[in-house]
Amino acid sequence: MTRTVAVTGSASGIGAAVRMRLARAGARVIGVDVRDADVLADLADPAGRAAATAAVRRASDGRLDGLVACAGVGPHVASPTIVAVDYFGAQATLAGLRDCLAAARGAAVAVASNAAVMPNADGPLVDACLRGDEPGARAIAAGLDGPRAYAGAKLALARWVRRHAPAAAWAGAGVRLNAVAPGAVLTPLLQQGLDDASLGPAIRGFPIPTGGFGTPQQIAAAVAFLLDRDAAFCCGTVLFVDGGTDALLRPDTI
Numbered sequence: 001m002t003r004t005v006a007v008t009g010s011a012s013g014i015g016a017a018v019r020m021r022l023a024r025a026g027a028r029v030i031g032v033d034v035r036d037a038d039v040l041a042d043l044a045d046p047a048g049r050a051a052a053t054a055a056v057r058r059a060s061d062g063r064l065d066g067l068v069a070c071a072g073v074g075p076h077v078a079s080p081t082i083v084a085v086d087y088f089g090a091q092a093t094l095a096g097l098r099d100c101l102a103a104a105r106g107a108a109v110a111v112a113s114n115a116a117v118m119p120n121a122d123g124p125l126v127d128a129c130l131r132g133d134e135p136g137a138r139a140i141a142a143g144l145d146g147p148r149a150y151a152g153a154k155l156a157l158a159r160w161v162r163r164h165a166p167a168a169a170w171a172g173a174g175v176r177l178n179a180v181a182p183g184a185v186l187t188p189l190l191q192q193g194l195d196d197a198s199l200g201p202a203i204r205g206f207p208i209p210t211g212g213f214g215t216p217q218q219i220a221a222a223v224a225f226l227l228d229r230d231a232a233f234c235c236g237t238v239l240f241v242d243g244g245t246d247a248l249l250r251p252d253t254i
Contacts, residue, residue: 002027003028003065003066004027004028004029004030004064005027005028005029005064005065005067005068005227006029006031006032006060006064006067006068006097007019007032007067007070008032008043008052008068008070008071008090009032009033009070009071009072009111010032010037011031011033011034011035011037013185013188013189014070014111014185014187014216014219014223015031015033015068015070016216017219017220018070018219018223019031020220021217021220022066025224030059030060033071038059039052039056043090043093044081044089046092049088049093052093053092053093053097057100063106064097064100064101064103064106065106065227066106066109066227067094067097067101067108068108068111068227069089069093069109069110069111070223071085071089071093072085072089072090073189074146074150074192074193075147075149075150075193076193076199077146079141079145080139080141080142080149082149082153083129083137083141083152083153084134084138086150086153087137087154087156087157088129088137090110090111090157091157091160094110094160098173098175102169102173102174102175105174105175106175107177107178107226108175108176109177109179109223109226109227110157110160110178110180111179111180111182111219111223112154112180112238113150113154113181113183114240114246115147115151115154116151116157116158117181117246117249117250117253118147121151121152121154122152122155123152124140125137125140125141125148125149125152125153126152126155126156126159129156129157130163141153147199147202158238161177161178161179162236164177165178165235166235176231176232178226178238179238179239180219180223180226180238180239180240181240181241181242182241182242183206183240183241183242183243183246184206184213184242185213185215185218185219186213186215187216206245207249208242208243208245209245209248210243212243214242222239222241
């Protein structure tokens with residue numbers, strides 16, 4: 001039986017690599033993005049999120065074998081927009097389609113980031129996100145630079161996954177919820193950061209023990225594993241796929 005998987009951010013970068021990998025494996029993929037997708041929607045906007053989940057629900061006949069919340073923007077974008085897309089857009093998609101996953105006993109993967117564990121990522125922004133206070137979170141983000149807003153939004157998303165994965169509405173309903181935490185991956189999003197006069201040097205100087213940036217295909221492989229039945233015992237996992245950066249910077253944290 002053909003699997004049906006929805007992928008947000010499917011038009012480029014990691015989302016496009018996930019879409020292509022799943023399609024090659026025979027899945028029916030419902031792509032969601034602002035362009036070049038089956039469902040056109042802007043997840044920065046509450047109305048766009050509602051339209052996206054409704055369209056995916058219709059396209060899937062209410063049954064999803066998999067869902068990948070990949071849509072996101074980087075630290076070069078205005079900080080309130082980062083929070084709107086990277087946390088609230090992802091969270092709304094996951095929560096809004098949970099019942100479709102439950103109908104097929106499917107699996108969901110959120111794309112977080114290893115930036116979530118960077119110094120100063122935690123704080124009031126994360127708390128506001130997890131309270132569901134989008135106006136408050138956007139206001140806090142407006143006072144932060146892009147990297148801190150990005151790290152906070154991704155930390156909030158990883159925590160949301162960890163908090164909800166073992167709950168009755170998720171694991172108890174047969175739905176596995178996990179996350180990947182990529183490091184620096186050579187995508188159009190990363191390239192925009194590299195081209196930024198202030199962000200570029202910091203990105204290039206970030207330590208990657210295996211050497212060089214990752215590829216979207218490497219992250220897609222990790223996502224495909226977490227969606228697969230082979231990962232049936234993974235629940236609430238945040239899988240770092242970052243060339244060893246997290247292990248280098250936090251060797252004793254486990």
